[in-house]
Structures are given as structure tokens and as C-alpha cells.
Amino acid sequence: MLHDFVTSFYVVEAPRPLLDHTHPEWANIRLVLSGTWRTCPINGPADPIRSATIYGPTDRTRRVEADGGIMIGIGLTPVGWFRLIGADARDYANRVGYLGDVLGEDAATIVPDLLAFPDEAARIAYLTDLLEHRIGPPSHDEAMVRAIHTALLANDYTSVAALAETLQTSDRTLHRACLRSFGFSAKRLLRRQRFLRALEATSDHLDQPLSQVFGDEYYDQSHFNREFRQYMGMTPLAYFRSPRETLRRAAIERQRMIGGSLQGLHAPRAAVVP
Structure with missing residues (x-):
């Protein structure tokens, strides 16, 4: 049911500090399960990432830093943004915000719920169910x-x-x-x-x-x-x-499982990228 709306689920596990740069991409939901994560635009100051974050579509890189930890991400297609988020995309372009601003009070319970599950498969199943219940009606355009x-x-x-x-x-x-x-x-x-x-x-x-x-x-x-x-x-x-440890691995896994190494270049298809 999510094939048209989600490009991929992905899990980033950093056993040690990391520094990487995202590519221009469609919107993403990112959920921090452990560790301290920071992000910033080109030449900008680093800001801590909240546990439940919405990243709008981007046309430039963002630097991502972490002291270590685990993050789960959900890539959204443009139509997925409209049907699952519902906000005007231009208001979030190249911006990072609190997920609760678009999902409401339910966003506060997502990370605690994820931490209660025993493994990655159960967490992805939970997120899948959560998003499927959020699918809104198609718009006129x-x-x-x-x-x-x-x-x-x-x-x-x-x-x-x-x-x-x-x-x-x-x-x-x-x-x-x-x-x-x-x-x-x-x-x-x-x-x-x-x-x-x-x-x-x-x-x-x-x-x-x-x-x-x-x-x-x-x-x-x-x-x-x-x-x-x-x-x-x-x-x-x-x-x-540059090391590009996270994005290099993500590109390899995306190519293997989805057929496109960059989120902005592959057709919508739901998959788990470990």
C-alpha cells in the first residue's frame, strides 16, 4: 500500500562518531533511537536533531554528525509527502522541523514505541502500519x-x-x-x-x-x-x-535493493535498506 508513497525505510547504526553529507533528496522522516545527532546546511551551524524529525525536500547538501547511535529513516515520494504529510512542500524546502508539527501529538510516542520492539523487522512493521493509517485521500492534482x-x-x-x-x-x-x-x-x-x-x-x-x-x-x-x-x-x-561511510553504504544498498543509488533518481518502491 505504501509503494507509491515511500521510497525506502532505512536504518543507520553508527558504532562510532560519524560525519557525512546528504545529497539533494525528497522529504524524509528521521527518528533517533539512540545517540546525539546534529545537522546543518552548507556553512551553517550544527543543530541537535530532535528524536522525531521531518526533513523537507532539498536541493543542496546538509552535513550530518553523530557521536554514535541508531537512527531510522523513511524516504517519502512527492505524492507521499502530499498524502502522508499534507503540508505545502515549499514551506519545508531545505528545512528541518519537529515531526509533531505535521503529525500532531502522535509523533511524541513514536520513538518510545520503537524502543519497545525487540528487533528491526518489528519496528519497520510498526512504522508501516502507522503510515498506512495516515494515508489521506488523493488531491485534485x-x-x-x-x-x-x-x-x-x-x-x-x-x-x-x-x-x-x-x-x-x-x-x-x-x-x-x-x-x-x-x-x-x-x-x-x-x-x-x-x-x-x-x-x-x-x-x-x-x-x-x-x-x-x-x-x-x-x-x-x-x-x-x-x-x-x-x-x-x-x-x-x-x-x-571524504569517508562518506553512511552515504556510500546507503548508495550500495539502494542500488542492490531498489535499482537506484540516489533517492531522487529511483521510482517509488517500498523496501528496507539495512
Whole structure:
């Protein structure tokens, strides 16, 4: 029942301190079961993560730090955001907030309930049941949201006008739908998806010159470097030389179980990523 709404459930267990950087992604729910976790935007101060947190859709990295501990995450598709959360996505774009602000009083009991279960499978079953009971009715523009999501994965569009023409809608209607359900304008989404495709391609071919890997996505190496700094806050070389213990493992598991190493590039499908 959640296949259209959840990209994956995932568990991050850090036996020692970690430092990593998220990629631009769709929205996530993150639940801290143990340890102290902090997050911050590019060049911003680190803030403690509350035990139950909602991460809005992002088009730039966030640094994640932990002294160690366990966190459970739930990736949401754009239509999943609308049906499970119900808030305007633009209000949460590149923001982190308390889960109770969107789920109400029930959010306060989620982590204590999770801690009472004996194993990971029981916790995922509990979260699945919780989300299934939150599924709201389809909105009048859900078909448009699904069509936009499919188009963003297709890699066929270089302009907003071309995307609007394919969807048989106006630029203005497309703009409103993207802001409300995806958090960003159509132009920013197309640019973000281009970066994610290039990031996924370069991650698999670090032994080759980058200009041979990202192909037509960018004009040249300097263009790619500028975009990389914009989204990840560092050069490609600095990023690929960083440990990336969490995101590297997550990418491998996503590819193995879901068929896409980055949340923003695979079609909706529910799975558990250990």
C-alpha cells in the first residue's frame, strides 16, 4: 500500500562518531533511537536533531554528525509527502522541523514505541502500519504530481517549456504544482535532477576523467565543478576523498535493493535498506 508513497525505510547504526553529507533528496522522516545527532546546511551551524524529525525536500547538501547511535529513516515520494504529510512542500524546502508539527501529538510516542520492539523487522512493521493509517485521500492534482515525478526521472527535458508542453499544461500551472508538492520551481527541479544524474554517474566511474562521464549534462569540467560546489558545498575531489561511510553504504544498498543509488533518481518502491 505504501509503494507509491515511500521510497525506502532505512536504518543507520553508527558504532562510532560519524560525519557525512546528504545529497539533494525528497522529504524524509528521521527518528533517533539512540545517540546525539546534529545537522546543518552548507556553512551553517550544527543543530541537535530532535528524536522525531521531518526533513523537507532539498536541493543542496546538509552535513550530518553523530557521536554514535541508531537512527531510522523513511524516504517519502512527492505524492507521499502530499498524502502522508499534507503540508505545502515549499514551506519545508531545505528545512528541518519537529515531526509533531505535521503529525500532531502522535509523533511524541513514536520513538518510545520503537524502543519497545525487540528487533528491526518489528519496528519497520510498526512504522508501516502507522503510515498506512495516515494515508489521506488523493488531491485534485495528484495525477499532475505523478506525471511531473515521472518526467523528472525520464531525463528528457532541458527546459520548463518542454516539460509543460509534454504535460499539456501551462508554465504557470506547472510552477504552482511543483512548489506545492515538490518544494521547488520546475526550473530548480530540472537543474537538481541534472546534478543528481551526474553525481550518480561519476560515483561509479572515478577512474575516468569526469568530462567523459557526465557527457551532455554539463558544458565542461569547470561547469560541473561550479554546480557541484553549489549543491554539495565542496569540490568533487574533496567530496570523493571524504569517508562518506553512511552515504556510500546507503548508495550500495539502494542500488542492490531498489535499482537506484540516489533517492531522487529511483521510482517509488517500498523496501528496507539495512
